[in-house]
Amino acid sequence: MSFPWAKPYEPKAPLMRYLDEKLPLPRLVFNAIGAGYPVPRNLSYMWNFGVLAGFCLVLQIVTGIILAMHYAPNAAVAFNSTEHIMRDVNWGWMLRYAHANGASAFFVVIYLHIFRGFFYGSYKPPREMVWLLGVVIFLLLMATAFMGYVLPWGQMSFWGAKVITGLFGAIPLVGEPLQIWLLGGFAPDNAALNRFFSLHYLLPFVIVGAVILHIWALHIPGSSNPTGVEVKTESDTVPFHPYFTAKDGFGLAVFLLLYCTMLFFLPNALGHPDNYIPANPMATPAHIVPEWYFWPFYAILRAFTVDFILPAKLWGVLAMFASILVWFFLPWLDKSPVRSGHYRPLFRKFFVVLVIDMGFLFWLGGAAAEEPYVMMSQIATAYYFLHFLVILPIISMIERPDPLPFSITEAVLGSDDDKAVLATTPAS
Amino acid sequence: MAPGDGVRRRDFIEIAAVSAAGIGGLATLVPLISQMAPSRDVLAGSTTEIDVSAIEPGMAIKAVFRKQPLFVRNLTPQEVAAADAVAVSSLRDPQTLEERTKEGKTNWLVTMGVCTHLGCVPLGAAEGENKGEFGGYFCPCHGSHYDTAGRIRKGPAPTNLLVPEYTFTTDTQIVVG
Numbered sequence: 001m002s003f004p005w006a007k008p009y010e011p012k013a014p015l016m017r018y019l020d021e022k023l024p025l026p027r028l029v030f031n032a033i034g035a036g037y038p039v040p041r042n043l044s045y046m047w048n049f050g051v052l053a054g055f056c057l058v059l060q061i062v063t064g065i066i067l068a069m070h071y072a073p074n075a076a077v078a079f080n081s082t083e084h085i086m087r088d089v090n091w092g093w094m095l096r097y098a099h100a101n102g103a104s105a106f107f108v109v110i111y112l113h114i115f116r117g118f119f120y121g122s123y124k125p126p127r128e129m130v131w132l133l134g135v136v137i138f139l140l141l142m143a144t145a146f147m148g149y150v151l152p153w154g155q156m157s158f159w160g161a162k163v164i165t166g167l168f169g170a171i172p173l174v175g176e177p178l179q180i181w182l183l184g185g186f187a188p189d190n191a192a193l194n195r196f197f198s199l200h201y202l203l204p205f206v207i208v209g210a211v212i213l214h215i216w217a218l219h220i221p222g223s224s225n226p227t228g229v230e231v232k233t234e235s236d237t238v239p240f241h242p243y244f245t246a247k248d249g250f251g252l253a254v255f256l257l258l259y260c261t262m263l264f265f266l267p268n269a270l271g272h273p274d275n276y277i278p279a280n281p282m283a284t285p286a287h288i289v290p291e292w293y294f295w296p297f298y299a300i301l302r303a304f305t306v307d308f309i310l311p312a313k314l315w316g317v318l319a320m321f322a323s324i325l326v327w328f329f330l331p332w333l334d335k336s337p338v339r340s341g342h343y344r345p346l347f348r349k350f351f352v353v354l355v356i357d358m359g360f361l362f363w364l365g366g367a368a369a370e371e372p373y374v375m376m377s378q379i380a381t382a383y384y385f386l387h388f389l390v391i392l393p394i395i396s397m398i399e400r401p402d403p404l405p406f407s408i409t410e411a412v413l414g415s416d417d418d419k420a421v422l423a424t425t426p427a428s
Numbered sequence: 429m430a431p432g433d434g435v436r437r438r439d440f441i442e443i444a445a446v447s448a449a450g451i452g453g454l455a456t457l458v459p460l461i462s463q464m465a466p467s468r469d470v471l472a473g474s475t476t477e478i479d480v481s482a483i484e485p486g487m488a489i490k491a492v493f494r495k496q497p498l499f500v501r502n503l504t505p506q507e508v509a510a511a512d513a514v515a516v517s518s519l520r521d522p523q524t525l526e527e528r529t530k531e532g533k534t535n536w537l538v539t540m541g542v543c544t545h546l547g548c549v550p551l552g553a554a555e556g557e558n559k560g561e562f563g564g565y566f567c568p569c570h571g572s573h574y575d576t577a578g579r580i581r582k583g584p585a586p587t588n589l590l591v592p593e594y595t596f597t598t599d600t601q602i603v604v605g
Binding site: 180184370 | 461464465466467470474490492494495496497520541544545546547548549567568569570571583584585586
């Protein structure tokens with residue numbers, strides 16, 4: 001679906017007309033990301049991150065397929081084949097660093113995309129399905145990233161695999177058999193490495209499928225915007241191309257500058273030196289932590305130290321999964337009819353607190369498992385759940401929002417006089 | 429089927445055919461799921477023999493059992509006494525040292541070197557490693573402390589270090605698994 005004033009696709013060249021009759025692929029592209037897709041004229045740079053996430057997905061798939069041409073998923077040679085990529089393969093070092101830092105870049109972009117959603121209420125009707133699919137994509141992304149990190153078969157790879165599959169061991173009754181089944185052995189070994197490689201290759205394409213659904217679901221109501229006021233007339237929109245292809249292009253350039261700075265000057269800054277030690281099942285690294293993008297969830301996992309009805313370990317695992325699953329319920333936890341945080345003074349304050357709390361969890365997840373970090377993790381974890389399960393529903397009941405603009409056009413130009421806008425055809 | 433019992437021959441054939449195909453389809457899941465379980469060669473490595481004659485009191489060794497570390501520790505009389513002095517009811521996972529060792533050989537503590545929290549290798553088996561607050565083992569990942577009987581005393585681990593099935597075949601030889 002699109003707005004009635006969307007520019008129709010009218011191919012001129014005979015070849016394009018022929019193609020449109022047989023396989024209307026150019027029409028699909030035109031209506032999805034071309035001049036045929038009208039978007040709100042006031043989209044800010046916070047709306048760049050969806051396109052950037054799409055770019056990261058393509059980057060990871062391209063570099064990943066190339067790395068798979070040189071990598072050997074066998075526990076006996078996996079570490080050496082990774083070093084072979086780094087030392088012997090032409091441009092291998094660059095491709096591997098591009099893939100490793102690409103994963104980090106992907107998570108930076110995704111976290112900003114998610115927090116954009118939190119602030120601007122992007123999860124609210126009519127876009128719940130877009131949000132739900134987005135959370136599914138995030139979960140798939142975490143699984144893919146985890147399995148990818150195991151592949152170099154260094155110390156952090158091995159112990160990461162051990163600890164994360166150990167989470168399944170916390171499930172009562174079936175936990176241990178399940179863990180052995182998942183690993184194909186009693187500890188991570190060749191069987192586990194092989195299946196992780198297989199799934200690491202598969203999941204990105206599952207993500208592509210989920211992304212297509214995500215964009216499809218988005219294009220039914222159309223993009224949200226910083227005011228949260230829905231599009232009313234043509235003057236509220238501009239065609240995606242050239243306006244937002246240009247804006248996204250600029251965003252992409254800035255992103256690439258930062259990404260290339262990491263890639264070429266700080267390629268190991270986000271990695272762990274221990275992962276350049278071959279996997280050793282007999283010795284755990286002294287300070288074992290997951291990659292930075294899992295730190296908030298790792299902090300939540302470690303926050304539970306006391307048995308209460310269930311064992312502490314199971315509480316930690318449940319809380320870690322619940323911390324993401326709670327996002328699925330966001331459209332129904334925050335019932336405020338006002339979408340954008342710009343017009344929600346009370347919500348805005350607590351949003352800032354949530355960001356600070358998440359920042360804390362990030363920091364704590366990377367810290368050692370000792371006091372005072374454990375106690376701080378417990379407080380930050382408690383606040384995290386308090387925000388979503390208690391504070392958000394209460395705010396949406398008691399808050400008095402600021403007055404909303406009549407329309408996007410008014411928010412941009414200060415008046416909704418049709419004459420003042422770009423419209424070339426009368427708004428219907 | 430008798431005429432007039434309300435079941436049409438065609439319905440019967442349809443339901444039977446779809447059911448047979450459905451059961452056959454479900455049966456194909458068995459190999460698809462089972463292939464992920466440990467293979468024969470992995471299972472074949474599930475018994476380990478260890479010669480413990482060289483382990484002096486106060487020493488421990490790290491052996492390999494099912495691709496995971498196994499701690500074999502010769503406890504000193506003081507360590508045995510320290511383990512016996514603890515009130516069992518005060519433990520998270522109540523077990524006596526006697527229950528965790530073989531009769532007449534309470535000084536031989538054989539446990540998996542796998543923290544019951546999330547599977548890291550605890551420290552304390554090798555010379556000079558941190559043995560934790562209770563003189564046994566200490567897991568550096570999330571700070572679990574085990575005592576001289578390998579019992580969880582402090583930290584997130586839910587249970588004591590696992591004692592695998594093993595037997596003394598001679599006074600100086602054990603078979604694990």
